[in-house]
Amino acid sequence: MYLAAHFALLLAMLVSLLGxxxxxxxxxxxxxGKLPWLEHGQDAAAFLMACASAALLGGLLSRDFSLAYVADYSDSLLPLFYTVTAFWAGQAGSLLFWGLTLALAGTIFSRTARYKALEPSTRVLFWLFFLxxxxxxxxxxxxxxNPFVTLASPPADGKGLNPLLRNVGMIFHPPLLFLGxxxxxxxxxxxxxxxxSGEGRSWLEAARNWILGSWVFLTAGILLGGWWSYMxxxxxxYWAWDPVENASLIPWFAATALVHTALLERRFSVLPRTNVCLACLTLILCLFATYLVRSGVVESLHAFGDGGVGGPLLAGVLFAVALxxxxxxxxxxxxxxxxxxxxSRPGLMVVSVWLLLALGLVVLLGTIWPVLSQLWEVSPKGAEQGFYNTVCLPLFTLLTVVMALAPWFGWTGGPRRLDVPTGLIVLWLAVVAAGASLDVRPVLAVAGVAAAAMACLSVLLLLILVPGSLGSRRFWASHGGHLGLAVIVLxxxxxxxxxxxxxxxxxxxxSFDFSGYRFTYEGLGATDTPGQEITRAEEARITVSRGGKPVGVxxxxxxxxxxxxxxxxxxxxLPGLGDELYATVHDLDGERLTPLKISVNPMVNWVWIGSVLVCLLPLLAIRFKHGRTSPKEGAA
Amino acid sequence: MTPKSASAALEHPLRKPILALMATALAALFLTSFLDRAMVQGTRTARTQVKAKGPMAAVPELMTKLQQNPNDEETILQLADAFMRGKDWQRAEHFYGEALKIDPKNVGALFHRAIVNLEQRHFPEAVEDFKAVLAIKPDVAEAHYYIGMVNKYELKVPQAAKEHLEKALALAPKDKELAAETKKELENLQP
Known part of the structure; x- marks a missing residue:
């Protein structure tokens, strides 16, 4: 079966290259004239890749340890859910998933009305690049x-899935990234x-839903990765500025810039070259992220290490840049x-695009710094968290301020009303000044909180002052998404x-007291279940109280x-909208916890609330009806 | 001007060179795939074959030797070393584990398995192995150093990191490089 699956991939490769x-x-x-051949060729390649993927999934589900990939990432006791998700747990399987989603995207796109509305010459060229x-x-x-390497002497059981990957966040984080x-x-x-082909801006109409949808998937993938890291x-x-975390964030900056510049070109026919550059840059950075994770060039907890694809991926990235x-x-x-x-609003949107690109450049340079500095340093080291926080957080704060002000400016120039933006800026400055005078440190955090509050207030005022906004899908898609981002910033x-x-x-x-809470270690419970997937579970019971009142366990x-x-x-x-109490046990000495680590994380759940908003609300802008965007649409 | 003629007027000046570039890329992909396949034996990739000429050249012979005597600790350790040099971490880990089943107090095997775990980013496992090394031989400064580094950068437990780095420093006054590195790590350790 696996030989047939490998053959299916070979055939799909041949069809793609010949196409x-x-x-x-x-x-x-x-x-x-051969356009239908190209479209059928794409269908065939997608079908063959789906068959190969089904074979890998079948191998996982039937626990066939003669397949090296199954032996490496599953075992006989792994629950069904995690067995399915082991598909993308390893390097070869996740690359197959990447390839499969790419093929399915091409096939789905070829069936849309927007694709069919493109000039045939553009469609031919599209297939040239896509195939x-x-x-x-x-x-x-x-x-x-190759995910279909078979073992001459299969082991009796597999190695099982890494426990770190047995988490809902990690299960959906990779496929969402690959979908993006x-x-x-x-x-x-x-x-x-x-x-x-010289067709002009109609490509943006055809690509509109793909840009938005892919942005949502990429954003959801990144945020779920943060949640997994936290839990x-x-x-x-939730974010350690790890090179592999950064790898997915870098294309997000370019993609977010593209979402905004594409809107400007669709409405005002401006920035056509910028949009071509940003569309290509986003994909190139996605390929670069794949290279960073799979080449072994960066040291990271999440990297796969070099599996022989680093060189070809780098060559592919360089070719794509040149093209x-x-x-x-x-x-x-x-x-x-x-x-x-x-x-004007477009002017401020361009400012935010520059800020996004600056953030992308900083994170890119920080991430590849160990690789670059190899040229002149004997033992190169990566940029530390302090570097990213010092450079990126002011830019994020500025971006949030621009985001709060932009809706109060007209599409063609000048503020639509002066009182609100002036009031918002005064409020921001007042909060920063109050924070500084009350000696709240760091001041940057105060500026960030003030900017986030300002952006939330801005959306609320738009809702009150702009007629019809409450029932407008476009309002919720754009300003609702911004509200979500502001909540994350907060x-x-x-x-x-x-x-x-x-x-x-x-x-x-x-017991001990910390940050206003009293923590009491009641005892350790242990359960032995030999022969099961989890052979031993040890659980410490810590009761928490505040001012004598119980808070939880x-x-x-x-x-x-x-x-x-x-x-x-x-x-x-112990979740909460204010403080969230977070506990881990790093080691045990008998029943003694050595040590118990307690963190009090204020307002951390607002990051996840904002994440849900920022991932779901922009989906309201997805349009199923084919047609060009009217310049007058979406004045809100 | 009709839409068709408008498109023609806006035709890209480098259309043909770009098409030629794409044709070259397609040919290169086809050739790469063909050449890669020519180097593959069975379902193994060419990469594995290349590796066999390097640090793992002795593996087939050692495997034969092991089949004849499955409990030959020396052969198992040689295999583990070969896989470690060949950066095949999973197999190296497996064979060090096999060696440790025969002699659980083999400090060298424990230390090497800890390094292999570090390479695979299995940090808690690496720490456990280094601790096992220290349980047998408490004066291995490198083990304290590595535990300290993992606690500092990966497990984010500064208290444990400080404790182990201090022990490494106390044990390694003669190894100047390790002492200097440990001192530096202790200095910039966040409380």
């Missing part, structure tokens, strides 16, 4: 990253195709309307700098998994 060659020939001769990209992935999947990455292939290939790694935070540069830079100039000035600005942590070694019956655990000799720490939390 790309056929599209190239057609484009060269300015013919479109080449798909062929590239299939070359990796049939060569260095793959989705951005459509706008990038469309941008290149439409620029080369599973047990260090008390996009060539297409975008030499694009013929057309008569384009001028961009409204800085004192949560980050409070929970990060004002987190309090303590480590205490405790024996049963001992924290039950941090240490779980020993069958195939992992060493215990795995499970976090326990």
């Amino acid at each position: 790309g060659a056929l599209a190239c020939l057609e484009a060269w001769g300015r013919q479109q 080449t990209l798909q062929g590239f992935f299939l070359v990796l999947l049939t060569g260095p990253n 990455y793959a989705g951005f292939a459509i706008p990038a290939c469309l941008a290149l195709a439409a620029t080369l 599973e790694l047990g260090w008390g935070g 996009a540069g060539l297409v975008a830079v030499s694009r013929p100039r057309r008569e384009e309307p001028a961009l409204p000035g800085l004192g 949560g980050v600005a409070v929970s990060g700098p004002f987190q309090r942590s303590v480590e205490k070694a405790l024996s049963p019956g001992e 924290l039950t941090p655990q240490r779980l020993t998994y069958r195939n992992y000799d060493h215990p795995h720490t499970e976090v326990s939390t």
Whole structure:
């Protein structure tokens, strides 16, 4: 079966590469007669990849340990849910998932009315770029990253799934990222195709839903990754500026910039070259993120290490940069309307785009710094959290301020009303000044909280003052999304700098006071279940009270998994919209906790509330009806 | 001007060179795939074959030797070392584990398995192995150093990091490089 699955991938690769060659020939001769062949070829490639994926899934479900991938990432006792998700737990499987979503995206797109409305010459060129990209992935999947390696002497049981991956956050974080990455292939290939064919801005109409949908998936993937880090790694935070965390954040900055510049081009026909560049840049950065995670160039908890795909991925990224540069830079100039000035909503949107790109550049440089500094340092080190916080947080704060003010400026210039933006700026300055005078440190956190409050208030005032906004899908999609982002900023600005942590070694019956709470270690419960997936579970029971009143019970655990000799720490939390209490046990000496770590995380749950808003509300802007955006639409 | 002629007027000046570039890329992908396949034996990738010429050249012979005598600790350790040098961490971990089943107090095997766990980012497991090393031989400064570093950077337990780095410093006055590095790590350790 696995030979057939490998053969299916080989056939899909052949179909993709030959399809790309056929599209190239057609484009060269300015013919479109073979367009149906290209579309059917894509369907066939997607079907073959789906068959190969089904074979891998079948191997996992039937616990066939003769397949190396199944033996490496599952075992006979792994629950069904985690067995399915082991599909993307390893390097080869996750690359197959990336490739499959890419293929399905192409097939779905070819059936949409927006695709059919494109000029045939653009469609031919689209397939040239898309099938080449798909062929590239299939070359990796049939060569260095083959998921169908079989073992001559299969083990009696598999190694099992890493306990860190047995968490809902981690289960959905990778596929959502891949859905986002793959989705951005459509706008990038469309941008290149439409620029080369001279079709103009209609590619943005065709790509609109793909840009939005992929942005939502990418955002959800990143935020779920943060939640997983918080709930599973047990260090008390959600973003450590780890190179692999950063890898997915870098394309997010470019994608968010694209969401905004695409809107400007659709409405005012401005920034066409910028949109082509940003569409390509987003996909290139998605490929670069894949390279960072799979090449072994950066040290990270989450990286796969070099599996032989690093070199080809880097070559692919460099080729894509050269191609996009060539297409975008030499694009013929057309008569384009001028961009409204800085004192207009488009002007402020361009400012926010520059801020996003600056953030992306800073994070990119910080992430690849160990690689770059190898050129002149013997033992290069990565940028530390302090660097990112010092450089990025002021930019994020500024971005939030611009986000709060922009809706109060007109599309063609000048503020729509002066009182609200003036009031918002005065409020922001007043809160920062009050914080500074009351010696609240760090001042940047106060500025962040004030900016977030200002952005939330701005949305609330829009809701009150702009008629019809309450029932407007577009309002909720754009300003609701901004509200979600402001809530995240609020949560980050409070929970990060004002987190309090303590480590205490405790024996049963001992108590300590921390941050206004009293923690009492009642005792340790242990359950042995030999032969099960979890062979031993140890749970500490910590009762928490405040001012003599009970608050709740924290039950941090240490779980020993069958195939992992060493215990795995499970976090326990007492959630709240104010303080969230967070406990982990790092080690045990008999029944003594050595130590128990307690963190008091203020307003951390606002990060997750904002995350839900920012991921769901922009989906309201997805349009199923085909048609161009009217310049008058969405004045709110 | 009709839409078609408008498109023609806006035609990209580098259309043909870009198409030629794409044709070259497609040919390169096809050739890469073909060449890669030519180097593959069975379902194994070419990469594995290349590795076999390097640090793992002795593996087939050692495996044969092990089949003849499955409890040959020396052969198991040689295999583990070979896989470690070849950066095949999972197999290295497996064989160090096998060696430890025969001799659970083999400090070298424990230390190497800890390093292999570090390479795989299995930090709690690495710490446990280093602790096992220290239980047998409490004066291994490197074990304290590594436990300290893992606690500092990965497990984020500064108290434990401080404790182990201080022990490493106390044990390693002669190893200047380790002492200097440990001192530096202690200095910038956040309380």
